[in-house]
Amino acid sequence: MRHLPEGVLRRLLDEPLAVPDSARHHRDACGRCRARGGQIAQDAALAVRVLSAPQVSCDGGLAWAQLQSRLAGPAQLRCPAVRLPRRPVRRFVGASVGTGTAVAGGLVVAGVAAAATLTTVFAPTKVAPVPVSQADLRAITSAMGINAAQLIGGLPAHGGSQRLLFGTLRWTSAGQGQRVASVARARAITHLAYSPPATMPAGVGSPAAIVAVPMATATISFGASAGPGVSGSSLVISGGPAMIVQYGGPSGGADLPTLAIATMRRPVATSTGATTGQLAAFLLSRPGIPAGLAQEIRMLGNLRTVLPVPVPSQAAAGQVQIHGSPGVLISAASGAASGVIWESRDGVMHAVAGLLDRKDVLSVARQLG
Amino acid sequence: MKASFVTSAGPRPPQTSFSAFESFFRAHYPAVVRIAYGVVGESHAAQDVAQDVFIAALQRFPDPDRSDHAPAWVRVAAAHAGLNAIRGERRRDRRQQLTGIDVPPPGPEEAALDQESRVEVRRALSRLPRRSATVLVLRHSGLSYAEVAEAMNVKMGHVGTMLRRAEAALRKELNDATPS
Numbered sequence: 001m002r003h004l005p006e007g008v009l010r011r012l013l014d015e016p017l018a019v020p021d022s023a024r025h026h027r028d029a030c031g032r033c034r035a036r037g038g039q040i041a042q043d044a045a046l047a048v049r050v051l052s053a054p055q056v057s058c059d060g061g062l063a064w065a066q067l068q069s070r071l072a073g074p075a076q077l078r079c080p081a082v083r084l085p086r087r088p089v090r091r092f093v094g095a096s097v098g099t100g101t102a103v104a105g106g107l108v109v110a111g112v113a114a115a116a117t118l119t120t121v122f123a124p125t126k127v128a129p130v131p132v133s134q135a136d137l138r139a140i141t142s143a144m145g146i147n148a149a150q151l152i153g154g155l156p157a158h159g160g161s162q163r164l165l166f167g168t169l170r171w172t173s174a175g176q177g178q179r180v181a182s183v184a185r186a187r188a189i190t191h192l193a194y195s196p197p198a199t200m201p202a203g204v205g206s207p208a209a210i211v212a213v214p215m216a217t218a219t220i221s222f223g224a225s226a227g228p229g230v231s232g233s234s235l236v237i238s239g240g241p242a243m244i245v246q247y248g249g250p251s252g253g254a255d256l257p258t259l260a261i262a263t264m265r266r267p268v269a270t271s272t273g274a275t276t277g278q279l280a281a282f283l284l285s286r287p288g289i290p291a292g293l294a295q296e297i298r299m300l301g302n303l304r305t306v307l308p309v310p311v312p313s314q315a316a317a318g319q320v321q322i323h324g325s326p327g328v329l330i331s332a333a334s335g336a337a338s339g340v341i342w343e344s345r346d347g348v349m350h351a352v353a354g355l356l357d358r359k360d361v362l363s364v365a366r367q368l369g
Numbered sequence: 370m371k372a373s374f375v376t377s378a379g380p381r382p383p384q385t386s387f388s389a390f391e392s393f394f395r396a397h398y399p400a401v402v403r404i405a406y407g408v409v410g411e412s413h414a415a416q417d418v419a420q421d422v423f424i425a426a427l428q429r430f431p432d433p434d435r436s437d438h439a440p441a442w443v444r445v446a447a448a449h450a451g452l453n454a455i456r457g458e459r460r461r462d463r464r465q466q467l468t469g470i471d472v473p474p475p476g477p478e479e480a481a482l483d484q485e486s487r488v489e490v491r492r493a494l495s496r497l498p499r500r501s502a503t504v505l506v507l508r509h510s511g512l513s514y515a516e517v518a519e520a521m522n523v524k525m526g527h528v529g530t531m532l533r534r535a536e537a538a539l540r541k542e543l544n545d546a547t548p549s
Contacts, residue, residue: 007529010536015514043536050490050543051407051509058402058416060395067394067423346399 003030009037013044017219017234017272060345121235121276122269124307127341127349129317129328130296132310143288165286167222177213183245186212190241192348194263197367200247201360204258208248215240215265222274227282233273240264247354259354259364266347267307276304307349309341322350322365331358340365393433394423397440401447404510408451408494408502410487418454422446445520448506455495493542501535508532 004023012019012027027033145165161170180186187194189212196207220235242264246257271279280303284294300306309328311317320329320340327342338361339353352365401422406415426433426443433439494502500521507517508528517532518525 005530006533007527007531009529010533011514011529018514040533040536043533043540046540046543047505047509047536050539051505058399058412058419060398063398063402063416063419064391064394067420070420070424071427345395 003036004033006036006040009033009040010044012037013041017236058346119271119273119275120268120304121271121274121279122237122267122304124266124343125305125347126326126343127307127309127328128300128326129311129319129330130293130300130308131313131317132293133313136290136293137310139288139290140293143286144283164220166226167220169218169220171216171218177211177244180210180212183207183210183243186210186243186245189214190243190263192241192243192263192265193346194243194245194261194368196245197261197364199363199367200259201356201363204354204356205248207245208257209244209246211244211246213240213242213244213264227278227285229278230274230282233271235269235271235274235279237267237269239267257354259352259356261364261368262349262351263368264349264351266343266349276302307343320362322362322368327365329358329362331361389432389434390427393426393430393439397443398423400510401443404444404447404506405451405454407506407510408448408491409454410491414454415451418447418450422450441516441520444507444510444512444516445503448503449499451506452495452499452502455491489543489546493539493546496542497535497538500531501538504528504531505535505539 004026008019008023009027012024016024027037143165145163161168163169178189180189183194183196186192215238217236217238219237222230222233222235224231226232242262244263245261247259247261248257274282280298283289284297297303297308300308309317309330311328311330315330315332317328317330320327320342322340322342323344325342325344327340329338329340331338335357337353337355338358339351340361341349341351342365343349350365350368352361352368354361356364398419401419402412402415405418405422406412409415409418422443425446426439429442430436430439494505497505503521504517507520508514512520514525514528517528521528521531523531
């Protein structure tokens with residue numbers, strides 16, 4: 001077999017599912033290609049380090065007002081201040097940027113021509129509550145064949161796999177979550193924009209722990225028993241990076257956290273063939289999935305853009321607005337603990353939860369995102 | 370691909386198109402700012418670039434919902450405009466001076482970054498061939514290979530090769546800039 005082209009070695013780092021298995025096997029078996037891949041990975045890592053910009057906070061409303069002001073002004077304001085390409089785009093493959101639809105063609109590897117279609121099947125832009133009971137959770141893990149104890153008990157640092165009833169689940173992570181000394185350090189690691197709230201409710205205390213969590217990816221490879229359109233496809237779900245700032249009690253100790261603030265890039269899922277509708281139909285029709293829960297999820301509408309937030313049956317949930325974005329506010333029946341989750345317009349998920357009442361949790365949330 | 374350039378202002382768009390443009394602006398403004406920020410490394414300058422991109426997009430796509438090209442166009446335009454800006458055409462504060470609208474101060478994330486390193490990276494980017502710099506900026510702003518291919522009008526199978534060569538060139542530029 002001929003050695004792999006550099007472009008294929010580079011893409012193996014970013015989109016391995018779009019590259020034929022034969023290329024991956026060759027890379028693993030060929031010392032020369034492995035060495036070239038190592039150099040390519042080093043250069044890619046350098047580029048990531050110097051070019052991955054932190055999330056820029058920008059106010060769309062203010063920016064729109066500025067644009068309107070400029071358009072209403074004299075002609076010189078309506079002239080772009082920098083030169084712009086007249087025709088940077090002349091031909092398109094037909095898919096809009098937002099869909100992420102892709103066709104990989106022309107990857108010539110030792111005579112193997114392969115093509116894979118990658119479709120973004122889940123990229124939530126908002127959250128919505130879904131009531132879930134303990135029995136529902138047990139039914140879901142049982143219907144999927146998920147070993148919940150293994151998943152919750154501790155994922156291996158860099159990856160692992162598990163057989164499901166209808167395929168295989170594999171997961172990889174760029175590393176373990178790590179405690180860091182400062183918010184600035186967490187920002188530098190995760191490239192997430194986060195500014196601590198200026199004012200905290202009484203009794204929250206000071207930050208007790210700051211954790212930076214790298215991006216993780218889970219891949220479900222559906223077997224032949226999966227439904228039409230789904231069997232043989234793969235679903236890749238990536239989440240993170242994330243940072244969590246945990247506050248201790250009045251003494252500053254970490255024994256009794258009073259508040260946690262989590263910031264995370266929104267999860268995104270891509271499929272090598274199945275559509276969102278096909279995947280939802282297949283997963284929600286698994287034997288054992290409670291009919292009521294399936295109906296609640298279907299009623300959310302476009303499942304490509306909505307992140308269902310499970311709400312325990314003992315808790316109360318309501319919808320709130322955080323800077324114009326819909327959020328889900330959950331509070332314990334006693335009122336002693338509350339949490340809110342939302343996605344801001346820049347595609348970042350936020351969660352604030354603690355031993356606070358709803359009013360205090362919202363006051364913290366509205367100082368973020 | 371050889372791009373041609375325009376600097377002329379177009380006619381004021383009709384009010385109906387203007388309102389149709391707003392949802393497109395709000396949906397894509399953060400992505401355009403992010404791409405521009407990846408080049409110019411400063412949030413005010415990135416927002417200036419984004420404003421210019423949308424001014425030009427309004428002239429080109431007055432009803433962007435009817436064009437599949439508009440989202441890709443504003444992204445690659447942000448990369449080109451940002452690269453032009455760091456090559457000496459940046460006009461900071463122009464918008465604020467002319468419109469009189471206050472611009473918020475830089476976010477705390479900027480203060481946490483090494484300013485000197487950023488300047489080096491910008492210089493290195495400005496020395497790269499235009500296509501290399503563009504593919505780097507688009508890919509590292511979060512676009513997928515398919516989206517980069519679409520925006521740059523190349524086959525998707527070429528993106529990996531372009532990216533690889535661009536990253537090697539960037540490493541060389543940064544190494545050359547580091548005093549031994």
